[in-house]
Amino acid sequence: MSVSEQILLQLTPLPFPFRKELMVKLNFEKMNGLIPVIAQDFESGEVLMLAFMNQEAWDKTLETGRACYYSRSRNKLWLKGEQSGHVQNVKEIYVDCDEDTLILKVEQVGGAACHTGYKSCFYRKLNGELKIIGEKIFDPEKVYK
Amino acid sequence: MSVSEQILLQLTPLPFPFRKELMVKLNFEKMNGLIPVIAQDFESGEVLMLAFMNQEAWDKTLETGRACYYSRSRNKLWLKGEQSGHVQNVKEIYVDCDEDTLILKVEQVGGAACHTGYKSCFYRKLNGELKIIGEKIFDPEKVYK
Numbered sequence: 001m002s003v004s005e006q007i008l009l010q011l012t013p014l015p016f017p018f019r020k021e022l023m024v025k026l027n028f029e030k031m032n033g034l035i036p037v038i039a040q041d042f043e044s045g046e047v048l049m050l051a052f053m054n055q056e057a058w059d060k061t062l063e064t065g066r067a068c069y070y071s072r073s074r075n076k077l078w079l080k081g082e083q084s085g086h087v088q089n090v091k092e093i094y095v096d097c098d099e100d101t102l103i104l105k106v107e108q109v110g111g112a113a114c115h116t117g118y119k120s121c122f123y124r125k126l127n128g129e130l131k132i133i134g135e136k137i138f139d140p141e142k143v144y145k
Numbered sequence: 146m147s148v149s150e151q152i153l154l155q156l157t158p159l160p161f162p163f164r165k166e167l168m169v170k171l172n173f174e175k176m177n178g179l180i181p182v183i184a185q186d187f188e189s190g191e192v193l194m195l196a197f198m199n200q201e202a203w204d205k206t207l208e209t210g211r212a213c214y215y216s217r218s219r220n221k222l223w224l225k226g227e228q229s230g231h232v233q234n235v236k237e238i239y240v241d242c243d244e245d246t247l248i249l250k251v252e253q254v255g256g257a258a259c260h261t262g263y264k265s266c267f268y269r270k271l272n273g274e275l276k277i278i279g280e281k282i283f284d285p286e287k288v289y290k
Contacts, residue, residue, distance in 0.1 A: 050246045097261050
């Protein structure tokens with residue numbers, strides 16, 4: 001059993017409203033099997049991160065109610081939070097006009113989506129130089145051991 | 146002169162705060178020269194669309210203050226709004242932790258970002274089936290002639 005599967009088993013099942021058999025068919029062909037997925041904070045609407053899903057990650061997300069991505073750097077399925085425990089509970093899913101991009105509205109466990117410890121991966125604003133405007137929630141050295 | 150350039154010339158110049166010489170170096174290598182870009186409504190924070198930029202589109206965006214993307218289907222530079230006139234005035238730019246994804250906070254001229262006439266491309270919510278929840282702003286048959 002993979003680490004992702006072990007973590008999923010430890011989590012409380014979600015009352016998950018997304019029935020797989022009624023799903024829309026997403027277009028994974030434009031990007032060699034991947035689609036971009038935007039994760040937004042369910043309550044504030046803040047964009048937390050952008051990641052990619054393949055068909056398997058999409059299926060896992062629908063089955064479990066937790067955001068599951070495909071890691072391009074590690075070339076494998078990536079249950080968000082599998083190392084840190086900071087999983088994303090999916091509250092709503094939105095599909096774009098071309099059916100090749102998603103928005104997940106999520107509850108971010110632990111409060112931070114970025115591996116740097118910031119709430120959002122987009123914690124820097126460009127104004128000539130990059131200026132940190134985001135909120136740091138955790139110390140990555142303590143979370144990723 | 147291209148259609149995009151003609152349109153840009155007709156627009157009032159923006160007081161644009163992004164000085165190119167101080168820019169961060171974005172990583173275009175992960176996706177064959179492209180990066181994903183999220184456009185968010187400047188005022189409401191609603192995610193309007195996701196598109197891609199290559200280096201040239203990024204440079205044009207910084208120079209002009211209008212969102213310029215790279216169209217994967219047409220394989221060319223795409224000034225958003227070049228057909229409809231519904232350009233995006235860039236108000237703020239955010240860079241992610243890996244420097245391979247952007248958020249543009251924009252003022253969407255015409256009120257709708259999607260070619261279908263909806264305010265956002267993400268006008269459908271998934272709940273078993275796809276349900277339209279977005280607001281239709283224009284009739285695409287009247288805008289794209």
